[in-house]
Amino acid sequence: MTRIPPVHRVAYMHEFGAPLSIESVPTPKPVGEQVLIKVVGAGICHSDVHVWKGEFTEVNMPPRLPWVLSHEITGVVVDRGERVPDTIGIGQKVLVFAWGWTEEDEWVLRGYSNITEKPWQPSLTDEGGLREYFLVPHYKFLVDMEGIDDLVAAAPLACAGLTTFRAVKKARNVLDVDDYVVVAGLGGLGAYAVQWLRILAPYVNIIGVDTRDEAIEFVSKIAKLDEVINASREDPFVQVMIITKGKGAKVVLDFVGPKALPTYFLTLSKRGVYILVGLMGMETTIMRLPLLTYREQTIMGSFVGTLPEQYEVVSLAKKGKIDYKSVVTRRLKLEEATAALEALEKGQVLGRQVVVFE
Ligand SMILES: [Zn+2]
Structure with a gap:
């Protein structure tokens, strides 16, 4: 011993x-x-x-x-x-x-x-x-x-591994074949989340978003991203609408936090589900909530596992x-x-x- x-x-x-x-x-x-x-x-x-x-x-x-x-x-x-x-x-x-x-x-x-x-x-x-x-x-x-x-x-x-696993399990419950998922934030959490999506919902299209080219490249090497958006150069809302032909994404996995919510919330499709995991910008208030009603959308939190x-x-x-x-x-x-x-x-x-x- x-x-x-x-x-x-x-x-x-x-x-x-x-x-x-x-x-x-x-x-x-x-x-x-x-x-x-x-x-x-x-x-x-x-x-x-x-x-x-x-x-x-x-x-x-x-x-x-x-x-x-x-x-x-x-x-x-x-x-x-x-x-x-x-x-x-x-x-x-x-x-x-x-x-x-x-x-x-x-x-x-x-x-x-x-x-x-x-x-x-x-x-x-x-x-x-x-x-x-x-x-x-x-x-x-x-x-x-x-x-x-x-x-x-x-x-x-x-x-990182556990938190993303729980969030992706929640996402999987609402995802159908060919749905789009926005993964916002391609750091350590994003790197795991994309891999869990490939295992638990291999039939979806993944849109990876980050403000850093090197982060996009880093996650792309670990797991396949179908589409990528650099949010420092492109408007995520405009780009997601182009990619999804105006429908929006069924799920947003937000690994950034409340500060990103006003932007990425707009990328959701009807009946879309926003899963908030990140904690950046805790003072953020949510705008335009009536959209939740008209579009039957959901905002949910997911905490560790x-x-x-x-x-x-x-x-x-x-x-x-x-x-x-x-x-x-x-x-x-x-x-x-x-x-x-x-x-x-x-x-x-x-x-x-x-x-x-x-
Ligand atoms: Zn932690």
Whole structure:
């Protein structure tokens, strides 16, 4: 068994927007249902940027400072509490399901743990994975990763992969053959979403939209886009109407956020469904809502995913059905985490960034 050091390194956030500080802290001993893992990969999500910048303080995230970011965590089990069953073995490769709960409230029991009132969500409600050793509060939040050969690249399956999977499942329910889907935002989320669409709704036409040519090119290499629009040069509404011959898109998957809604909402067809996933521009108000009535349209939100969906996502990755490796474009050291947050904030990142631990 590998020796567990008494202290380990962690990237602490002491102040909003300030550089993270690398410090040594005692390594916890798991008790009860807890499991200690040695972190292998910790992905950087746009939510981490929001928390880092203090943009989620209204919803009490983070609940205190100092804080630790990252909720895309993979690792290896190194120690277990006394009530952890033998199915969780020392040395086992795992992914940490990041959308857990501390109490089984009504939402958890109904199968909507992603919107529980009692969340356990690393980097949002609890300290995250930018550290060498991470204490998982309950073994049920571990997903077996045996058969995944790149545990670092698999870390974003815990948020980017899962979030897009749930959103695309909602999209699939309303999509018919030859319908058009607008995928707005071709970053890490878009790169996954297009792949899920190809698996779950292979009969639709995908219109990829971004303001960056390099992002369009990046996603095009991972999965086929039928049409592309650069929204910095072309009007998405005009272009979608040309492509769809005036009908509009049946589904918009918005990975940008409310600030994009007034633009992309207009690209929807009658009975179209707008699925809002991104969180940019939270102060945006929606205009021209009467169109919803005349056109029988729907605007719905989709937030992260459930544990059963996480199993599905990991299973599809194990079967080689998606290319999760190409989504990760930068592997960084813990000391480079601040630079990763800054790059993401400035829109300089293609795909996903993951902090790697030796
Ligand atoms: Zn995330």
